[in-house]
Amino acid sequence: QVQLQESGPGLVKPSETLSLTCTVSGGSISYYYWTWIRQPPGKGLEWIGYVSDSGDTNYSPSLKSRVTISLDTSKNQFSLNLRSVTAADTAVYFCARSPRYSNYYFDYWGQGTLVTVSS
Amino acid sequence: HSALTQPASVSGSPGQPITISCTGTSSDVGYYNYVSWYQHHPGKAPRLMIYDVTKRASGVSFRFSGTKSGNTASLTISGLQPEDEASYYCSSYTSSSTFLIFGGGTKLTVL
Numbered sequence: 001q002v003q004l005q006e007s008g009p010g011l012v013k014p015s016e017t018l019s020l021t022c023t024v025s026g027g028s029i030s031y032y033y034w035t036w037i038r039q040p041p042g043k044g045l046e047w048i049g050y051v052s053d054s055g056d057t058n059y060s061p062s063l064k065s066r067v068t069i070s071l072d073t074s075k076n077q078f079s080l081n082l083r084s085v086t087a088a089d090t091a092v093y094f095c096a097r098s099p100r101y102s103n104y105y106f107d108y109w110g111q112g113t114l115v116t117v118s119s
Numbered sequence: 120h121s122a123l124t125q126p127a128s129v130s131g132s133p134g135q136p137i138t139i140s141c142t143g144t145s146s147d148v149g150y151y152n153y154v155s156w157y158q159h160h161p162g163k164a165p166r167l168m169i170y171d172v173t174k175r176a177s178g179v180s181f182r183f184s185g186t187k188s189g190n191t192a193s194l195t196i197s198g199l200q201p202e203d204e205a206s207y208y209c210s211s212y213t214s215s216s217t218f219l220i221f222g223g224g225t226k227l228t229v230l
Contacts, residue, residue: 047217
């Protein structure tokens with residue numbers, strides 16, 4: 001059974017970089033798209049961006065200048081870096097998988113991790 | 120303000136059917152058949168229920184079905200069961216540079 005697990009600091013200071021890792025178990029990281037999604041408190045879900053198994057990326061225009069998503073196939077992990085964070089970046093961050101033939105839906109998700117931006 | 124519009128809450132009694140709507144525009148829901156639905160119990164990983172508007176994900180009960188008319192997609196649950204109580208989110212591909220958008224979520228209460 002495929003499982004995704006987010007990990008990283010739960011508290012980040014304003015202007016610093018938010019860094020999260022998603023570890024994939026029970027399956028290969030190849031032949032899929034790997035996505036980060038977030039949910040600010042009391043709000044809906046927001047697509048952040050994805051990385052393909054070949055390393056291609058696509059980011060939300062609203063975050064593109066601050067975000068990097070990368071893949072580490074040797075560890076079966078992918079990561080999110082979000083620079084220059086503010087309180088508006090406080091959210092539950094989810095990692096998710098899309099099939100290679102269709103990156104328009106997510107067949108597996110992590111349970112999410114809350115990241116608070118505060119000094 | 121979410122890109123897709125869902126009712127904040129719906130409720131129904133066990134055994135009854137309910138429908139959750141998801142309204143977008145002609146740039147997303149209305150034009151593309153890439154609407155998906157997710158069930159989310161607090162503290163757990165969201166679960167894919169429906170993809171490509173009407174296709175049930177693996178292991179999903181036949182009680183769950185998806186449809187679309189114009190700019191509005193719908194998720195119908197026939198024969199509500201207590202374990203269906205959760206939040207439900209819709210998502211759609213969009214031709215805008217945002218690529219993928221979600222609804223604000225609907226909390227389903229089984230009375």
